[in-house]
Amino acid sequence: MSMELFFLIIYFMAMIGIGLWSMRKSTADSEAFLLGGRSLGPAVTALRLQSTSMSGYMFMGAGSLANTQGYFSMWYALGDVGGGVLNLSILGRRMRKLSQMLGAITSIGYLEHRYPSVWTRLIAAPIALFCMFFYLLAQFLAGGQGLSMVTGISLNWSLIIAVGVIVGYTFLGGYLAVAYSDFVQAIIMVVGMLWILIASLQAVGGLTQGHEAIGNINENLLTMWGAEGQYLGAWGVILGALLVFSIGYLGWPHVVVGHMSMSRPSVARQASIYSTGFNLLFIPSAYIIGMLSLLIVPNLDNPELAIFQVAETVLPPVAVGIVMAAIMAAIMSTADALLLQAGTIASHDLWARFTKSVNPKTSVNVSRLTVLLLAVVGLVLAMARPPGVFSIVVFATTVLGSAFVPAYVCAVWWKRANTVGALSSMVVGTAAAVTAQVVDSTELLGVDPMVIGIAGSVLAMVIGSLTTQKSHPVPERIAEAVREAGRVAPIPARLLIGEDAALASQRPADVPAGQER
Template identity: 30%
Template sequence: MILAIGIIYLLVILVIGLLSMRHQKDMDTFYTGGRRFGPWLVALAVSSTTMSGYGFIGLTGLVYEHGYAIFMIGIFATAGIFVSFLVLAKPMRRITQKFGALTIPDLLEVRYNSKAIRAITALAILGGAIGYQMAQYKALGNMLQTVLGVDYKLALFIGVAILTVYVVGGGMISAVWTDFIQMIVMVAGALIVFIGGMRMVGGMSQLNSELAGMNPDLVQAFHTTGPIGIFAFISYFFIYVIGHQGQPHVVSKFYMIKKLSMLKWACIIAAGTYGLTALLWFVGLYTKVMVNRGEMVAPASPDMVAPMFIENFFPPVIAGLIFAAVMAAIMSTSEAFLLVASSSIVRDIYQQIIKKGEKLPEKKELALSRWFTLAIIVLTFLLSLNPPDLVGWLGNASWGIFAASLVPVLSIGILWKRATRVAAIWSSALGFIFSIGLYILKVKGVYVPALDTGAIAMIISTVSLVGISLVTKHEASPIFEKTSKDKTAGEDPAAANFS
C-alpha cells in the first residue's frame, strides 16, 4: 500500500511535467512561468521550497539529536518569509518587469551596472545550489530506500530519473503547479504526524517530561554545552531571518506573481503553510521518546528518523500519504534549485558574459537551459552517492552561502542608493569565499568557530558592502530613475518603477 501510494504520487507529478512541456516557448516561461501566477500558487511555491527535504528529513534528524533548539530554525525561517516579502517582493517584481530580468544576477547587473557582480553572484548561486541539491538528493534517497525497500543508490537513481523528466521538460510552470499540489500534501502529512505522534507519546506534558529526564537541554531554546549553544541561536537569526532574503530558489518566486496587490496575501499564506509543515519536526522528539522507552530501534543515522518513525507507527495508507508528503518537500525544492542553477549558467554566464549579451534564438536558449539542467542533475547525483555530511548540516551550509553572497548586495542594494559597484563586487566575492572556506575548515576540524560559518561570512559581506560604499564614489543606478512610463503605475502595477 505504501509503495502503491508512492508510485501514484510520482506518476502524478510526472504527468504534470509532461503536460507543462507544451507551454514552454521561451526563457521567460521556462524560468518565470510568464509572470502570470496568483497569490496561492506563488505562496505555496515559496513555502514548499523553503521547507524542502532539508527541512522534512534533515531538520527532523537534527531535532532527534538536539531537541527543541532546532525549532528555532523554523521560527526564524517563518519570520524570514515575512521579512523577504516586506523588503524584496515589490521592488524585485517591479524592477524585473521594467528591465526584463529573469534571474537575480540579471537584476544585480542592472543595479550596479557590472558584469563582474553578475558573474560572482551566478557562481555563488551555482555553488550553493549544488550543495543544497546534494542535501535534497540524500533525503530523497533515504526516503525512497524505505518506501521501495531497495539499496540507497538505486532508490536515489529512481527518484532523480523522475525528477529529471518533469523539471527538464516542464520548467517553472510545472515547478509551480507541483509545488502547489505538494504543499497541500505536505501540510496534511505534517498535521497527521503531529496529532498521531502526540497521542502515542501521551501529550505535550508527558513528551517534555520524558525529554527533560533524558537531557534538560533537549527542552531548551539553546544548550548550555555542545554545538547548539547561544552562538548557534544567534547564527540562526542571521541565516534564517535576514538570510532568507538571499535564497534564490525562494525569492525568485517574486518574479512570477501576476499583480503586486496579490503579494500581501501571498506573504500570509506562505508563512502560515510553512509553519504548519514544520510540525513534522516533532517526529524527532517522538522518536527520541520511543527509542528511550524501548518501543523503537534507534535509527542508524539521524537522516533515517522520519522514514523509520512513519513506517513503524502509522497504518500503510496513512504512511503512504506521509511518505508522499516528504517526497513532495524534496521534489519541490530540487526543481527550484535545478532551475536557478541552470539559469546561472545559461543566462548569466554563457549568454550575458561569454556571448556578451548576444540575443540567441529562443529555441536554442530553451534547449541550452534544458541541457544544462540535465548536466547539473547528473553532477549532483554523482556527488550525492557519497555525500560528505548529514542532510541538515548540508542544507544549513548552503543557506549560509546564499545569505553571505546575496543578501547584502540584493537587499541593501535595492534600498540604499549609496551602495557602489566596487563595494558590491567585494561584498559578494568575500561572502562566497568565506562561506565555503570556513565550512570546509569546520568539516575538516581545522577551525570550528562558535558562530555558524555562514553567519560569519554574511557579517563580513555586509560590513564590506557598507564600508567600501562609504569610501568609494557614488554611482547612479537606473533602478532609482523615474521615467514617463512610471506614471502608468496605477493602471499597470507590473510596470511600476521602484523608487
C-alpha cells in the same frame, strides 16, 4: 505491491502530469519557461517559496536535531517561521517591480541589471552555481535514499528513478511546472507532517504528558540551551540558528526568483498570510515529532530517521505511504527549483550571456539541455556516494546567504548601493563564510559562520558603496527605477525600459531590443 509504493507511483505520475500540462504554456519564450510568464497568484507564490526553501532537511535533519538536542532545536524553527513573511515583505513587491522595469528574467541577470557590470555576473554566477549544485546533489541523494528505504530497490536504481522524475517535469514544463508541482507538494508536506504529529501526540497521551516524559529522560531537553545546557549564553550560535532560515533565504537565488514571477507586485501581500500559516503548521511540528521520537522509538539507531520511524510506528500502512510521498515532496520541491535555477544560470547567465550566440527560441532548448546535463552529472556523482554531503549542504547554504543577502536587499531598498558595493559584498561575504566554516568559528569563537558571513557582506556593501559614489555613481535610469519600485503606484510606461543599453550592446546581433524576453 506495498501501499507505500502504490502512493509513491501515484505521486510521481501526478508530478509528471503537471509537467506535461505546463509544457503547453511554457515553451513560448524565455520569460514563459523561466518565470512562468509572470503569472503566479498568492497561494502558488507562497507555497512555492516555502516548499522550495524546505528540503529533505525538515524530515531528516530537523527530526535528528530535535531528537538529540530537544528544545534547543526550536531556535532554528523560530527563525524559519518568519522566513517567508520576511522575504515577501522585504523583497516581494519591490523585486517584482524592479525586475520588470529592468527587463530581468533570471535571478543572477537581475543583479547584473541592477549593478551594471560584466563582473557582477562573472562573480555571482559561479558562486551561485557552485553552491546550488552541491545542494542539488544532496537532494538527489536524499531522494534516492528515501525511495530505496520504502521500496527496497537498490540505491542506484532509486537514484535513477528519483532524478528521472524530477528532471522529467522540470525539463518539460520549466518554471511553471516547478511552481505548480511545488504548490501541490507543499500541501502534501503539511498534511503528511500534521498527520504524524497528531498520531504521535495520541501515542504519548498528549503534549503535556509527552513533555513530562521527555523531562524524565533529561530535563535539559525541555530548555532552549541544549541537551547538556551547552548553549546557555552562546548567543553567537543562537543568533546564527535564528538567522540561517529567516534572513538567509533572502539571498538564495532559487528562492527569490519567485518574486519575479508573481502576476502582480501586490501578490506579495496575500502570499504572506499563506506563508506564515504554512510555516506555523509545518515547521514546529517537525521538531516536536523529533522530540517525541525519544518516547515512541527509544532504541533509534539513526536520529535522521526519527520522523520516518515514528510514522511507521504510529500510522497505518496507508498513511505511511502518504507520509513517504510528503518526504519525497520536500526533497523534490527543493531539487526541482535548484535544478532549474542552476540550469538557468549555466545557460542564460553564463553561456548565452558571453557567447552571444543564442536567440530567444533556442535559449529555451539550451535551458532544457543544461537541466539534463546537470542532472546527469549530479546523478553520476550521487551514485559515487560522496562522503559528508550534508555538511556540504550547510556550507553551501551559508555561503549563498552570506554572498547574496545584502545584494538583493540593497537592490530595492538603498538607491546608493552601487556596483562596487555589490561586488565587494559578494566577494567578502563568500570569503568570510568560507573562512568561518574552515576554521570552525562556532567552536573557536562561539559565533555561527552565517553571522560572520552576513556581517562581512553587509559591511562590504556599505563601505564599498559609500566610498565609490563619485567614481561609480548609480546610473540615473537605475536610481529612478529603484525609487519607482518603492512607490506604490502603477509603473509608468517610460520606466519599462528593459535591459541596460550597455548590456544590450552585448545582446546577440540578430535579436532586436524588446524581443529578447
